[in-house]
Amino acid sequence: MSFTTCSTFSSNYRSLGSMQSPSHQDRPISSSAASVYAGMRSSGSRISGSLRGNGRGLASIEHIQGEKETMQDLNDHLASYLEKVRSLEADNQRLEMKIREHLEKKGPQIFASAVDNACIVLQIDNYEMELAMCQSVESDIHGLCKVIDDTNVTLLQLETEIEALKEELLFMKKNHEEEVKVGYAPKSQDLSKIMADIQVQYDKLHHSGHHTDAEIGEAEMTLMELRCTAQSLEISLQSMRNLKASLENRLREVETHYTMQMEQLNRVLLHLESELSQIQAEGQHQAQEYEALLNVKVKLEAEIATYHRLLEDREDFSVTDALDNSNSLQTIQKTTTHKIVDSKVVSDTNDTKILRC
Numbered sequence: 623m624s625f626t627t628c629s630t631f632s633s634n635y636r637s638l639g640s641m642q643s644p645s646h647q648d649r650p651i652s653s654s655a656a657s658v659y660a661g662m663r664s665s666g667s668r669i670s671g672s673l674r675g676n677g678r679g680l681a682s683i684e685h686i687q688g689e690k691e692t693m694q695d696l697n698d699h700l701a702s703y704l705e706k707v708r709s710l711e712a713d714n715q716r717l718e719m720k721i722r723e724h725l726e727k728k729g730p731q732i733f734a735s736a737v738d739n740a741c742i743v744l745q746i747d748n749y750e751m752e753l754a755m756c757q758s759v760e761s762d763i764h765g766l767c768k769v770i771d772d773t774n775v776t777l778l779q780l781e782t783e784i785e786a787l788k789e790e791l792l793f794m795k796k797n798h799e800e801e802v803k804v805g806y807a808p809k810s811q812d813l814s815k816i817m818a819d820i821q822v823q824y825d826k827l828h829h830s831g832h833h834t835d836a837e838i839g840e841a842e843m844t845l846m847e848l849r850c851t852a853q854s855l856e857i858s859l860q861s862m863r864n865l866k867a868s869l870e871n872r873l874r875e876v877e878t879h880y881t882m883q884m885e886q887l888n889r890v891l892l893h894l895e896s897e898l899s900q901i902q903a904e905g906q907h908q909a910q911e912y913e914a915l916l917n918v919k920v921k922l923e924a925e926i927a928t929y930h931r932l933l934e935d936r937e938d939f940s941v942t943d944a945l946d947n948s949n950s951l952q953t954i955q956k957t958t959t960h961k962i963v964d965s966k967v968v969s970d971t972n973d974t975k976i977l978r979c
Contacts, residue, residue, distance in 0.1 A: 655827050679884055689933075693929060696925070696926060699918070703922065704919065707915045707919060708914065710908060713908050714905070714909070714912060720901065721901055721905070724898075727774065731890070732891075735891070738887065739884075742880045742884065745880070745881070749873050749877075752873070753869070759862050759865070759866065760862075763859050765859065767859065769855065777845055780844065783841065784842070787837065787838060798823070822942060832947070
């Protein structure tokens with residue numbers, strides 16, 4: 623930031639010969655001095671001006687008094703601005719303290735909320751894992767149901783085969799009895815041959831009946847084992863269904879509970895964010911006001927420095943030089959130019975002009 627300030631100081635000196643009394647003509651002119659002290663509480667600056675002369679006339683005391691009053695007004699104005707700056711600094715410190723206290727007060731709550739959220743996420747992961755296990759158990763149950771259905775079909779087939787074998791056995795026994803009865807008929811010519819045939823058929827029937835009884839026993843044992851397996855599978859299926867229902871109920875309860883907690887935490891978080899935004903807005907507003915007053919302070923300090931330099935530069939002029947011509951009016955015009963970069967004076971330019979009327 624760079625800007626240039628220009629200030630012009632003009633003073634008029636008129637001959638005082640016509641204003642003096644005769645008793646003062648032979649009296650030596652005493653020097654008059656005026657000092658203006660402006661106390662600034664933060665930076666402290668001293669503004670002093672003196673006017674010395676050995677001429678016949680006196681310096682204009684009213685003009686110096688007016689400058690003193692002007693400088694006093696400027697000092698009062700600067701003091702009021704400095705008071706505002708201090709007030710804004712106090713407000714800024716108060717806001718910073720409020721923000722710090724708010725963070726210290728709400729920090730553990732926010733941390734606890736974050737920990738609770740992490741726990742909730744972990745529990746949700748655990749329940750999702752349990753849900754996956756439940757789904758796996760359901761798929762196993764469906765597979766077992768299919769096995770049970772296949773077992774029932776096989777059981778029905780075996781029962782059908784057993785019934786068919788029983789009917790065949792009865793039919794074979796009946797045929798055997800009939801053949802035995804027929805074999806007792808008197809056939810003397812082929813008796814030995816008939817007895818041999820009957821013995822062969824009897825052996826076949828006996829062997830077939832023994833084999834059929836063994837198959838029936840094995841089928842009954844297999845059927846019993848399949849029934850036991852089906853019963854155990856049904857018991858396991860029922861227990862799995864009960865476990866699934868319990869896990870689903872627990873999952874719904876946990877989801878409802880943690881959904882309510884998440885909504886509550888979100889409301890608290892939104893409230894804290896709104897409070898933080900409001901505090902930040904207030905702090906930004908206070909900072910803008912502080913910056914504006916700081917700029918005004920810098921400008922006033924630059925102006926006071928300018929007045930201070932003007933008053934110091936006036937020491938080069940005496941009243942004698944100003945009153946050489948008693949009937950003339952002199953105007954001394956001084957122009958001081960300051961170039962300020964980042965609140966620092968980097969260059970000064972003084973221009974002095976003496977105007978005669």
